[in-house]
Amino acid sequence: MLLYQFRMGTNPRRVIIYLSEKGLEIPRYELDYARMEHRSEWYRTINRAGRAPTLVTDEGVSITDSAAIVEYFEEIYPERSMIGSDPLKRAKVRSLERLGTDLVVRAQLWFWNTTTAFPAKEAEPSSETSTKLYHYVGEILEVLENAIGSNQFLAGDTPTIADFTVFPVFQTARERFNLSFGDEFPLLDAWYQNFRRRPSADY
Ligand SMILES: N[C@@H](CCC(=O)N[C@@H](CS)C(=O)NCC(=O)O)C(=O)O
Numbered sequence: 001m002l003l004y005q006f007r008m009g010t011n012p013r014r015v016i017i018y019l020s021e022k023g024l025e026i027p028r029y030e031l032d033y034a035r036m037e038h039r040s041e042w043y044r045t046i047n048r049a050g051r052a053p054t055l056v057t058d059e060g061v062s063i064t065d066s067a068a069i070v071e072y073f074e075e076i077y078p079e080r081s082m083i084g085s086d087p088l089k090r091a092k093v094r095s096l097e098r099l100g101t102d103l104v105v106r107a108q109l110w111f112w113n114t115t116t117a118f119p120a121k122e123a124e125p126s127s128e129t130s131t132k133l134y135h136y137v138g139e140i141l142e143v144l145e146n147a148i149g150s151n152q153f154l155a156g157d158t159p160t161i162a163d164f165t166v167f168p169v170f171q172t173a174r175e176r177f178n179l180s181f182g183d184e185f186p187l188l189d190a191w192y193q194n195f196r197r198r199p200s201a202d203y
Contacts, residue, residue: 001026003069004043004054006033007203008176010104011066012053013168014161018070020200021159022082026055067101070161082161093160096147100154100165103140107169107181109133115177138184145185152194159195167195175203 003019003026005012019026031037031052039050046062047054055063055072063069074083084090110133112122144166148154154162170192173181182188195201 001058002029002056003027004029004031004046004052004056006031006038006052008172009033009052010108010168010172011051013171014066014164015053015055015069017164017167017200018073018082018161021164021198022073022077022080024073024077067097067161067165070164074161082159082164084155084160089155093155093162096144096154096162097160097165099140099143100162100169103137103144103166104169106133106136106140107173110137111172111177114179117177137181141182141185141188145188148187148191152191154191159198163191163195167192167201171196171201 003015005016005028007013007016007030031043037043038047038052043054044050046056047064049064051064053066053069055069057063057072063072071083074081084093110130112118113125113133114127114130116125144154151157153159154166170181170188173179174192182192
């Protein structure tokens with residue numbers, strides 16, 4: 001098995017943090033993002049979209065989506081479930097995880113329009129577009145703020161794949177780009193600060 005990743009990428013970090021929390025050691029290949037290795041011909045033979053992460057299994061199958069990779073690991077290593085121990089718990093975790101995925105997509109569009117780090121995506125970031133997009137980011141953050149309540153983690157008192165989905169987008173905003181992200185939501189802010197202290201959250 002080999003995991004192709006960018007250590008700093010929001011979606012790859014979902015898998016990286018999951019593996020650390022799960023205690024799984026999987027061989028990694030760090031793609032050279034600055035040199036656009038993810039768009040190279042050889043990488044596109046394993047991931048046509050030229051995006052990361054990709055897990056190439058022992059059977060030589062490419063799994064080309066971070067959520068699908070995490071669920072694949074959960075299926076082959078079911079002990080210490082990170083999705084939930086019964087159908088209702090899993091439904092709750094998956095609802096929050098999918099909301100987290102929506103958040104990542106909206107936040108990425110916001111990053112492209114708020115930083116100059118993605119010239120290939122947005123050559124001329126605009127503060128007007130950025131403000132509009134943050135409104136759509138905020139809509140999801142508000143739902144998450146209500147969902148977390150007094151829980152330590154997004155779906156309850158243990159970490160789940162919902163945390164591993166939402167945490168990286170906060171981390172990308174706050175640490176990689178030094179942007180305020182979700183500061184207006186005190187419960188989410190406290191959740192972030194707590195999760196950041198976990199060894200899995202270190203780059
Ligand atoms: N749905 C995919 C999205 C993967 C994705 O967009 N990855 C980003 C890094 S966070 C990427 O590879 N971007 C490079 C590009 O689009 O050129 C997943 O969750 O794995």
